[in-house]
Amino acid sequence: MAKQSSAQKSLASGRRDSERREEIKMGGWAIAVHGGAGVDPNLPLERQEAAKQLLTRCLNLGISALRASLPAIDVVELVVRELETDPFFNSGRGSALTEKGTVEMEASIMDGEGRRCGAVSGVTTVKNPISLARLVMDKSPHSYLAFSGAEEFAKKQGVELVDNSYFITEDNVGMLKLAKEANTILFDYRIPTVGLETTCGGATESPILMNGLPISVYAPETVGCVVVDAQGRCAAATSTGGLMNKMSGRIGDSPLIGAGTYACDLCGVSCTGEGEAIIRGTLARDVAAVMEYKGLGLQEAVDFVVKKRLDKGFAGMIAVSNKGEVAYGFNCNGMFRGCATEDGFMEVGIWD
Ligand code: ASP
Numbered sequence: 001m002a003k004q005s006s007a008q009k010s011l012a013s014g015r016r017d018s019e020r021r022e023e024i025k026m027g028g029w030a031i032a033v034h035g036g037a038g039v040d041p042n043l044p045l046e047r048q049e050a051a052k053q054l055l056t057r058c059l060n061l062g063i064s065a066l067r068a069s070l071p072a073i074d075v076v077e078l079v080v081r082e083l084e085t086d087p088f089f090n091s092g093r094g095s096a097l098t099e100k101g102t103v104e105m106e107a108s109i110m111d112g113e114g115r116r117c118g119a120v121s122g123v124t125t126v127k128n129p130i131s132l133a134r135l136v137m138d139k140s141p142h143s144y145l146a147f148s149g150a151e152e153f154a155k156k157q158g159v160e161l162v163d164n165s166y167f168i169t170e171d172n173v174g175m176l177k178l179a180k181e182a183n184t185i186l187f188d189y190r191i192p193t194v195g196l197e198t199t200c201g202g203a204t205e206s207p208i209l210m211n212g213l214p215i216s217v218y219a220p221e222t223v224g225c226v227v228v229d230a231q232g233r234c235a236a237a238t239s240t241g242g243l244m245n246k247m248s249g250r251i252g253d254s255p256l257i258g259a260g261t262y263a264c265d266l267c268g269v270s271c272t273g274e275g276e277a278i279i280r281g282t283l284a285r286d287v288a289a290v291m292e293y294k295g296l297g298l299q300e301a302v303d304f305v306v307k308k309r310l311d312k313g314f315a316g317m318i319a320v321s322n323k324g325e326v327a328y329g330f331n332c333n334g335m336f337r338g339c340a341t342e343d344g345f346m347e348v349g350i351w352d
Contacts, residue, residue: 027324028342029230031062033079034328035089035336036221037273037316039350048350050088055338055348058082062227063340072227072235072268073111073134080107080130080237083223087169089336090220092128095167095241096186097176098248103167105241106255107133108144112234112263112322119255122147127160130239133255135159144255172220172244179245186244220244221336222254224261224270224318230342232322234268236261236284243275253278258285266291267298269319273332277313281305287319297321302329 033055058079065075084092084107095103107129108119118137121144123129135157136145145153154161179186222240238261240254252275253260260271262284269284278284286309290301298321306317306329316330318337326339330352338348 027228029066029228030320030324030326030339030341031059031066031075031079031225031227032318032320032326032328032337032339033058033062033083033223033225034270034272034316034318035083035223037330037335038221038314038332039334039336041333043350051336051350052338052348054083054086054088055336056346058225059338059340059346059348062225063346066227066229066342069230071113071231072229072233073109073113075227075229076225076235076237076268077109077130077134079225079227080109080223080239081128083225084128084130084239088220089223090241091130091223091239093167094169094172094220096220096244096246097168097172097241098250099180099245100248101168101173101176102248103164103241104246104248104250105129105167105239106251107237107239108255108257108261109133109137109237110235110257110261110263110268111137112236112265112268115264117143117257117261117263119144119257119261120146120150121251121255122249123150123154124164125151125161126154127162127166130237132157132159133237133239143257146251147249167241175220175244185246222272224254224272226263226268226270226318226320228268228320228322228324232324234263234265234320234322236263236268236270238270238272240272252276253283258282260284262288264288264292265322267301267319267321269302269317271315271317272335273315273330274313277310278315280311280313281309281315283309283315283317287317291321298323298325299327299329302327305329306331 087094106121110117118133224238238254314332316335334351340346
């Protein structure tokens with residue numbers, strides 16, 4: 001008979017999550033952040049550098065909070081707020097635009113301790129949607145609020161509200177224009193395809209296109225953070241404006257618990273990529289499920305899910321385990337990401 005993992009043993013013995021955590025906790029704290037999966041292969045070096053600096057800043061923010069003994073759930077919220085406030089990635093200010101040129105943001109947060117969660121969609125005036133998701137978790141009887149109901153709740157809670165124009169950046173207006181010209185929803189994580197040959201000054205060129213657009217065009221990317229604190233509590237948070245030129249009212253994976261975000265006593269997971277594929281594969285929950293039911297380790301679980309649960313879609317994820325481990329996985333050319341662990345390890349990266 002195959003050796004049982006401690007999680008399986010405690011499951012069989014009917015122990016509560018908190019007891020199980022005590023038993024299998026081994027490492028210290030760990031944190032991972034992402035700024036989205038799928039990267040323009042021609043992304044200018046200055047932009048790559050700016051992405052790495054932002055990820056490093058966010059990791060350092062999280063590290064200071066963990067050193068100050070903040071619980072995992074507070075740390076993921078803090079880090080994602082920082083990413084939402086900076087216009088670089090696709091969340092909060094800098095969010096991808098709908099076909100109408102407006103911003104409709106969504107976010108979710110989950111505390112592995114007690115499996116509590118909160119999510120919002122269709123938010124148009126809330127400066128930090130991740131904090132509204134946290135309030136849904138902490139201050140409402142529900143798990144998920146959307147559109148006008150979410151906005152009303154935000155007003156009642158007194159969160160910072162701004163005009164929708166605050167979220168709209170010049171870069172994104174330009175990208176929406178290109179997406180509309182190509183009559184496409186911009187998925188920047190698609191594998192580049194060779195375009196039609198054109199003749200220019202007697203020479204024949206085959207421009208590289210990505211989803212019908214020149215590859216020098218890059219779409220903004222979703223953000224996420226996962227943390228295990230020194231007590232072995234896992235948490236996850238994800239925030240996004242969704243896809244460039246999406247239909248108004250479209251809901252992606254990022255606010256969906258089990259698809260874009262999941263945390264339990266074993267792990268915390270945040271996904272990014274083609275939302276419809278992540279939803280079909282319930283990627284985030286499946287990482288926890290194969291750890292729990294198949295006894296896989298964290299990296300094995302991430303690799304298994306990326307390989308087996310993504311059909312035609314492109315996506316990636318970051319994950320931490322209650323043992324203080326960190327893992328990444330993606331099936332596209334790159335993912336903006338970084339991680340740090342209590343033993344002093346820290347890295348940020350973009351490419352495979
Ligand atoms: N997953 C996001 C969505 O489909 C997009 C992304 O991760 O870049 O809304």
